[in-house]
Amino acid sequence: MVGHINQTVAQAELDSSRGALLLLDLDDFKNINDSLGYAIGDKLLIQVAERLTQFTKHLDGVSLARIGSDEFVLLCPDLGHGYTSAKTRAEQLAHSLNEQFVIPFELDTLRLHLSASIGISLFPVAQLGQEEYLRQADTANHIAKQVAPGSHVFFSQEMADEIQDRLRISNDLQQALANNELDLYFQPQQQVADNKPVGMEALLRWIPPGKKTIPPSVFIPVAEETSLICDIGNWVLQQACACFQRWQHSSLPLGNLSVNISARHFHSPDFIARLTVLMQQYPGCRHNLTLEVTEGVFLENLTESRSRMAHIKALGVNLSIDDFGTGYSSFAYLRELPVDELKLDRSFIQYIDQRPQDKAIIACLLDLARTLGMSVVAEGVETEQQLATLAELNCPAYQGYLRAHPMSEADLIAWLEKH
Known part of the structure; x- marks a missing residue:
């Protein structure tokens, strides 16, 4: 995934276009594993992945990858040429992503309600190493979880500085x-x-x-x-x-x-x-x-x-x-x-x-x-x-x-x- 991010960011720089990296992390997934068992947790992850795959299938150029136990990344290029339009489009995508979790997940006799917090990093940013975008999205995701389950937050340098201070x-x-x-x-x-x-x-x-x-x-x-x-x-x-x-x-x-x-x-x-x-x-x-x-x-x-x-x-x-x-x-x-x-x-x-x-x-x-x-x-x-x-x-x-x-x-x- 890192190599694909690098290529996408490099292409955005060449085309003078903007995109976003959305890191999605399931809320309280550990509690599901602890209370219902890892077998249920694995089935739930499969259903989440299937639902996200269906969601991205109709989004032109958007890539989806699972990068951790309950973490998924959406790489979204070509969101516009201006910062405001790219941020607006990324926010729309975050809202649409959250809507994927409105319907509960059916697992055998269980109905599980789930939410996901989203951290968003916009690219390209001048003089930023390409490997930093994933770290930025992870930082924003950390803040989103503190704000409220199911929320989304854009990365900012002030946010990173605050986390470093803490x-x-x-x-x-x-x-x-x-x-x-x-x-x-x-x-x-x-x-x-x-x-x-x-x-x-x-x-x-x-x-x-x-x-x-x-x-x-x-x-x-x-x-x-x-x-x-x-x-x-x-x-x-x-x-x-x-x-x-x-x-x-x-x-x-x-x-x-x-x-x-x-x-x-x-x-x-x-x-x-x-x-x-x-x-x-x-x-x-x-x-x-x-x-x-x-x-x-x-x-x-x-x-x-x-x-x-x-x-x-x-x-x-x-x-x-x-x-x-x-x-x-x-x-x-x-x-x-x-x-x-x-x-x-x-x-x-x-x-x-x-x-x-x-x-x-x-x-x-x-x-x-x-x-x-x-x-x-x-x-x-x-x-x-x-x-x-x-x-x-x-x-x-x-x-x-x-x-x-x-x-x-x-x-x-x-x-x-x-x-």
């Missing part, structure tokens, strides 16, 4: 974990009524030697794409529990310690076993440790999540729903899950003193939490007006820059001693 961050982060470049900061949580400390949230920081601190918003999304987030999450839990147990020998007003848990970490096979060991190693954290998860974490698999949460509660660990109100926010699951706390997202708190709608939403959520016997922490409180409105609504606790920024362990101890 790869570099991933590699550097792996080294950072090994070289002890990660650190925990802590942001206090306080009572709205009297500012009395009631707990703290552990926040991860990456501080490379001799460089500026890298914020979590940069590296956490990269880590979440791989199992690296589990390694980091285990490190955070271990360090946070060790700190909390150490502090208990003082007379500091500690309250609860909150730690964020990612979806991948929460659902990892050894998560409960590791948490069990931690509670044995740091018994002072029992009934004082709160795991913060977003709504999406347990809605991925409600049955499994309910079971995991029951195990977590049995260990004496509390559970909190982070960023509540911004995700799925189906109140039905609140009566089914053993949740102790809701954290109100900063997007509602930001304008709570200015927008009656936001104030009304927070009032409803506070009433709901009280009825269900849950505690509440409002995040992102930055002004006295916001705090006053929360007091008016009888919100129990808050955290935010108004009273306390995230701080190192030493600064936290000094802050707690002062309060």
Whole structure:
């Protein structure tokens, strides 16, 4: 196929015409193999290939090849002489390709619904090696899978640069974990009524030697794409529990310690076993440790999540729903899950003193939490007006820059001693 691509690109350069390479990758094909077996997977691939062959048969000059287990390439020359017309035609082809998957595939007694993501690389591009087009389409396909199953994405250099940056961050982060470049900061949580400390949230920081601190918003999304987030999450839990147990020998007003848990970490096979060991190693954290998860974490698999949460509660660990109100926010699951706390997202708190709608939403959520016997922490409180409105609504606790920024362990101890 590579040789054919080279010839097609070379001919396009001679003819001053444009074409496209479409890389099609079946979505969640691995799950089909794992759940139904490889024999079914092979039959499905044969049907996909037959359907694509029928599709390309009526397209003048278009070539089809299977280049991987569930990957197919369409090489489409002569899509026009201008960039816009070629891109428009390639997009039409991508839509037509996706239509081939609207009808389910019949396999013996099975009816399987399938989709495919498509990455598109246009050619020719000045000073681009001919072997790069397939790599470009693969990069675009990777992004398409992140956008949504069954979507298509055109390659761009910005996209390639972003992927390179993410790869570099991933590699550097792996080294950072090994070289002890990660650190925990802590942001206090306080009572709205009297500012009395009631707990703290552990926040991860990456501080490379001799460089500026890298914020979590940069590296956490990269880590979440791989199992690296589990390694980091285990490190955070271990360090946070060790700190909390150490502090208990003082007379500091500690309250609860909150730690964020990612979806991948929460659902990892050894998560409960590791948490069990931690509670044995740091018994002072029992009934004082709160795991913060977003709504999406347990809605991925409600049955499994309910079971995991029951195990977590049995260990004496509390559970909190982070960023509540911004995700799925189906109140039905609140009566089914053993949740102790809701954290109100900063997007509602930001304008709570200015927008009656936001104030009304927070009032409803506070009433709901009280009825269900849950505690509440409002995040992102930055002004006295916001705090006053929360007091008016009888919100129990808050955290935010108004009273306390995230701080190192030493600064936290000094802050707690002062309060």
